[in-house]
Amino acid sequence: MxxxxxxxxxxxxxxxxxxxxxxxxxxxxxxxxxxxxxxxxxxxxxxxxxxxxxxxxxxxxxxxxxxxxxxxxxxxxxxxxxxxxxxxxxxxxxxxxxxxxxxxxxxxxxxxxxxxxxxxxxxxxxxxxxxxxxxxxxxxxxxxxxxxxxxxxxxxxxxxxxxxxxxxxxxxPDTRDTKLWGERLLDGDLPIVGGGILGRKDAALSxxxxxxxxxxxxxxxxxxxxxxxxxVDDEPVTGAAFFGTFSERLDAPEPSRIPAWMARFFVGKVGADMLSSPMPTTNEKTKRELGWEPEYATYREGLQQVVEAWESDGTLAELESEPAANSRDARHNVST
Incomplete structure (x- = not known):
C-alpha cells in the first residue's frame, strides 16, 4: 500500500x-x-x-x-x-x-x-x-x-x-523524555511524584x-x-517501580520522592497529574484483533534495552560525564 x-x-x-x-x-x-x-x-x-x-x-x-x-x-x-x-x-x-x-x-x-x-x-x-x-x-x-x-x-x-x-x-533510547529521565537520575535529581500529602501514594501507569x-x-x-x-505493554507499573528500576540499571542514586501538589510548581499541573494519577489499561483487544505482541513485554525488558543501547552508542558515557549543572541547563534543548 x-x-x-x-x-x-x-x-x-x-x-x-x-x-x-x-x-x-x-x-x-x-x-x-x-x-x-x-x-x-x-x-x-x-x-x-x-x-x-x-x-x-x-x-x-x-x-x-x-x-x-x-x-x-x-x-x-x-x-x-x-x-x-x-x-x-x-x-x-x-x-x-x-x-x-x-x-x-x-x-x-x-x-x-x-x-x-x-x-x-x-x-x-x-x-x-x-x-x-x-x-x-x-x-x-x-x-x-x-x-x-x-x-x-x-x-x-x-x-x-x-x-x-x-x-x-x-x-x-532516542526519546526526549527517556534521555531527560536518564540525565536526571544520574544527577540524583529525578524525584518520584506521588499522590497524597507526602507523595506516598503510587499510581499504576501504562x-x-x-x-x-x-x-x-x-x-x-x-x-x-x-x-x-x-x-501498551503487558504490565502497568508504578512510577516508583519504573524509575527505581531505571536508576538500578543506570547504577544511579535511588530516587527521592515529592508529592504531586508540590511537583506542580516545578513541572506544571499536566505533568504532575500524569505521574500521580492512575492509568492502568490493557492491550488484550490489540493482541487479539491485530495479532500484535510487544517485543518488550514489560518495562524491565524495555529499560534494559534502553541502557544497553546507550552503552553501545556512547550515550551513557556522555550522560555520566556531563556536569550536573550543564545537564540541567541543557534540558530544554534535548532533541526529539
Missing part, C-alpha cells in the same frame, strides 16, 4: 517510515526541511515538503494515489514547565492538523490512523479500563479526544476506516516502548483495522 505519514521525523513517525518500508509498502513522509528529507530518505521513504498547519502546502504534498494516512505529527512541549501557549500549539497540530489533512486528502483513501493516548480514558477512581471506557479528558488530553471525535465523524461522512491507537507513555508502538501501527495498517485500540 501507499502510506502517507505526517510527523515522519518524530519518535513514532520515523519508525513508521522504517518499518512500513521494510514490509514492502510505499511510504511518503511529510517534512519541513532538508534535515527531515534526509531522515525520511535514510529509512526508505519519499519526502514531501509541507506543514500540517498550512493547508495550501498539503494540496501539493499529498500524492493522489495514497491508500492510508497516518497523522503522527505532534508538538509535545519540551520545556520543564510548559506554558499554556506550548500546549495550545500541540492542540493545533493534533486537531487543526488532522482537519487540514482530511480536507486535502484525495478520493480513494481507505484508512486514516491517529496516535491518541490511553490516559484520555483514565478513570477518576483509578480503576483499570479498556477501549470501551468513558473518556475523561483534561488539559493535556482534550485535543486528543476532540481529534478522535473529528476523525470518526469524517470517516462516516467520507467512507474510510478510522483507526485510533491510544498509546501508553512512550520510552526508548507504558509502551516506542518500537512496539510503531509495530502496532504496522499491524493496524496491514490488517486494515478500524476502531479504537490500546497500545
Amino acid at each position: 501507499k502510506v502517507y505519514v505526517t510527523g515522519s521525523t518524530g519518535i513514532l513517525g520515523r519508525r513508521l517510515v522504517d518499518y512500513l518500508s521494510d514490509r514492502g509498502h510505499d511510504i511518503v513522509g511529510l517534512v519541513r526541511d532538508e534535515d527531515g528529507t534526509q531522515v525520511v530518505e535514510s529509512r526508505g521513504g519519499t519526502p514531501r515538503y509541507g506543514d500540517v498547519l498550512d493547508p495550501k502546502t498539503l494540496t501539493h504534498a499529498i500524492p493522489d494515489d495514497i491508500d492510508v494516512l497516518v497523522h503522527a505529527a505532534t508538538a509535545i512541549p519540551g520545556s520543564t514547565k510548559p506554558t499554556d501557549e506550548e500546549w495550545a500549539r500541540n492542540d493545533r497540530v493534533r486537531l487543526d492538523g488532522m482537519r487540514n489533512l482530511l480536507d486535502a486528502a484525495p478520493d480513494g483513501v481507505k484508512q486514516v490512523l491517529f496516535p491518541s493516548v490511553v490516559w484520555v480514558a483514565r478513570q477518576p477512581d483509578g480503576s483499570r479500563f479498556d477501549e470501551t471506557a468513558e473518556r475523561h479528558p483534561d488539559r493535556g488530553t482534550q485535543s486528543a479526544a476532540t481529534t478522535e471525535d473529528l476523525l470518526r465523524e469524517r470517516a462516516t461522512a467520507d467512507d474510510f476506516d478510522a483507526t485510533i491507537l491510544r498509546c501508553g507513555w512512550f520510552y526508548a 507504558f509502551v516502548h516506542a518500537d512496539d508502538a510503531a509495530a502496532a501501527f504496522v499491524e493496524a495498517v496491514e490488517n486494515e483495522a478500524s476502531g479504537i485500540y490500546h497500545v
Whole structure:
C-alpha cells in the first residue's frame, strides 16, 4: 500500500517510515526541511515538503494515489514547565492538523490512523479500563479526544476506516523524555511524584516502548483495522517501580520522592497529574484483533534495552560525564 505519514521525523513517525518500508509498502513522509528529507530518505521513504498547519502546502504534498494516512505529527512541549501557549500549539497540530489533512486528502483513501493516548480514558477512581471506557479528558488530553471525535465523524461522512491507537507513555533510547529521565537520575535529581500529602501514594501507569508502538501501527495498517485500540505493554507499573528500576540499571542514586501538589510548581499541573494519577489499561483487544505482541513485554525488558543501547552508542558515557549543572541547563534543548 501507499502510506502517507505526517510527523515522519518524530519518535513514532520515523519508525513508521522504517518499518512500513521494510514490509514492502510505499511510504511518503511529510517534512519541513532538508534535515527531515534526509531522515525520511535514510529509512526508505519519499519526502514531501509541507506543514500540517498550512493547508495550501498539503494540496501539493499529498500524492493522489495514497491508500492510508497516518497523522503522527505532534508538538509535545519540551520545556520543564510548559506554558499554556506550548500546549495550545500541540492542540493545533493534533486537531487543526488532522482537519487540514482530511480536507486535502484525495478520493480513494481507505484508512486514516491517529496516535491518541490511553490516559484520555483514565478513570477518576483509578480503576483499570479498556477501549470501551468513558473518556475523561483534561488539559493535556482534550485535543486528543476532540481529534478522535473529528476523525470518526469524517470517516462516516467520507467512507474510510478510522483507526485510533491510544498509546501508553512512550520510552526508548532516542526519546526526549527517556534521555531527560536518564540525565536526571544520574544527577540524583529525578524525584518520584506521588499522590497524597507526602507523595506516598503510587499510581499504576501504562507504558509502551516506542518500537512496539510503531509495530502496532504496522499491524493496524496491514490488517486494515478500524476502531479504537490500546497500545501498551503487558504490565502497568508504578512510577516508583519504573524509575527505581531505571536508576538500578543506570547504577544511579535511588530516587527521592515529592508529592504531586508540590511537583506542580516545578513541572506544571499536566505533568504532575500524569505521574500521580492512575492509568492502568490493557492491550488484550490489540493482541487479539491485530495479532500484535510487544517485543518488550514489560518495562524491565524495555529499560534494559534502553541502557544497553546507550552503552553501545556512547550515550551513557556522555550522560555520566556531563556536569550536573550543564545537564540541567541543557534540558530544554534535548532533541526529539
